[in-house]
Amino acid sequence: MRGLTPGYLIRRLGMFVLTVWLGATLIFIIPRLAPSDPVAAMVSRLLAQSGSVEGSAEMIEAWRARFGLDAPPLIQYLRYMRNMLTFNLGYSLTSFPSEVEDMVxxxxxxxxxxxxxxxxxxFVLGNTVGALLAWRRTPGLVRTLLPLSFTFTAIPFFMLGILLIYIFAFGLDWFPVSGAYGRALTHNWNWEFVKSVIHHGTLPALSIVVTSMGFWGLGMRGMMITTDGEDYMILAQAKGLHPRRIFWLYGVRNALLPQFTAxxxxxxxxxGGSVLVEYIFAYPGMGYLLYQGIVNTDYTLIQGIVFIMIMGTALGVLMIDLLYPFIDPRITYETR
Amino acid sequence: MTLTWDMQDAKSTDDRDVVLEVKDLRVHYATPLGDVIACNGISFKVYEGETVGLVGESGCGKTTTAMGVLRLVQPPGRIVEGEVLLDGVDVLSLNEEELRRVRWNQISLIPQGAMNSLNPVMRVKDQIGDAIQTHESRAREAVKERILELLNLVGLPARVYNMYPHELSGGMKQRVCIAMAIALNPSLVIADEFTSALDVIVQRVVAQTMLDVKDRLGMSMILIGHDMGLQAQLVDRIAVMYAGNIVEIAPVEDIFEESLHPYTQLLIESIPSIKERKPLKVTEGLTHDLRNPPPGCIFQFRCPYVMEHCREVEPPLRELKPLHEVACHLFEEQDGKIVDISDESVV
Incomplete structure (x- = not known):
């Protein structure tokens, strides 16, 4: 375990727990600072639907008790933390009695x-293209054509998504318009089902790949130009190494380090999902779920999803911190 | 220029083989205001087993000359013309693949910035190893043995084999570079100010390492630097460069005892002495704009002995005595003696 010490591991994991705890606390506090009362809001919604609800005041009281909103804030907070720790994300407010956990x-x-x-x-495509753009040996024709792949970065991905649906789903009928798999299929992992999943996932994935490639590409191009000016690149050339080896092991390998952080x-x-992409393609992922939660002011659902997002980000950063000594030998957590 | 070379061939043809012959090398750097002439027709030879020093002030084209010889001039620089004959083969006319094979096999480089010349994410063994394995197909065990032998040769402990560059000190990195440069026993090693990034103590140690290695392997070297003291200890002949030209080239004793060119004399006077306290001599005037050199001698603006003739005619590099060439109007050869024509005295 080069560069990783038990001491660092413990400190870093502690940091992770602290981050998640702070995030969870914030999503507990913020909705409670808002002036609206979710139960009252729900009952008034019911009222609006059916004209009158008998005993609405009692109903509000009963529901507040049901959701534990009548307890003092500290008790509410402790219960909330216990639930989060056990991944018990509670019931959805709007699709009661489904549990948020199941939906997620x-x-x-x-x-x-x-x-x-x-x-x-x-990441792979963008960085390769970016590195090739900066590489002096790249043929001129390729270098002229490659920047075209970055022009899509200027188009927001939801716009591109609509465009892709218009051309490939409506126009050419190559791909389905929405959903994650064919309606007729049951959810079991046979070849038919997998094929359908890939078929449905292609357009949403494509809209993200095409529009985010430029982000990686432009960053990589800049890093690669800087790296190309380094003395070790000139020495690698003087050593008579194969150009491909210089490109990958001396150039890309070094230029890629900051890209990993991103x-x-x-x-x-x-x-957390990509809300707009999933919305446009009606893809039943986290982004779509979050969208529904926001539209229906489903506080427990939003809270659950945001908690998952916090966990995801904290996990991502934790992962890269632990991996970094293996990616870049200069980084070590050993104290000497 | 041709005449000069004929003269040398006639007078001082050595028994030793010529390893490197540079003929009229010209390297320009493109700028928006015209080309900077960094290397203005450089010609010299390096004999087998010989070390040639290339000295001159910063920006005079020493490194550019070396990079030209290696065909590693980086854009916006380009080699305009010239020949670089390495063991009789013109490096400048090889194709990419041929050039790649010649590199490191026949000509290697000890770079200027040893601090940044090693790939930070590769172990020492892999960086020396890939230079060996690209050119020779050796078994893994044989490569390891060779690397350990090289490390030992430059005075590094075997544990360096498995280390990363950032775990080494500056002097150790420089020695890794030396070990790497001699890995394939090239006929010529170019060392570009290989001690300039080090402090004086480490400089001494590394220079000593260099001397030992050189004595043992007997390869030819070009040693670039502006440290005249270091040059005096390490080289056989010195070529003095000024503004992209070689102005004087002579055996090292001649340079220190009877240097001819006024610029060389200034360089030598600038070496501080610990025995006597002397005022620092500063030349007046600046180097001309390298984009458009004046007619006549390139040193005319800074030369204390400048004559009318110097402003009109460019002095050719002439061999005034065996192996001692100088590009200056001040001197003439009369009856086997070199005469300073300004006061008719014999030098």
């Missing part, structure tokens, strides 16, 4: 699947 567990795999694949593909932060955000 149903949505999370779709989001993780599409977004992590899209992010990794975008990747970790991006990976953390994946758990």
């Amino acid at each position: 567990v149903r949505a999370l795999p779709w989001t993780l699947g599409v977004l992590s694949i899209a992010t990794v593909v975008s 990747l970790a932060l991006n990976l953390g955000l994946i758990a």
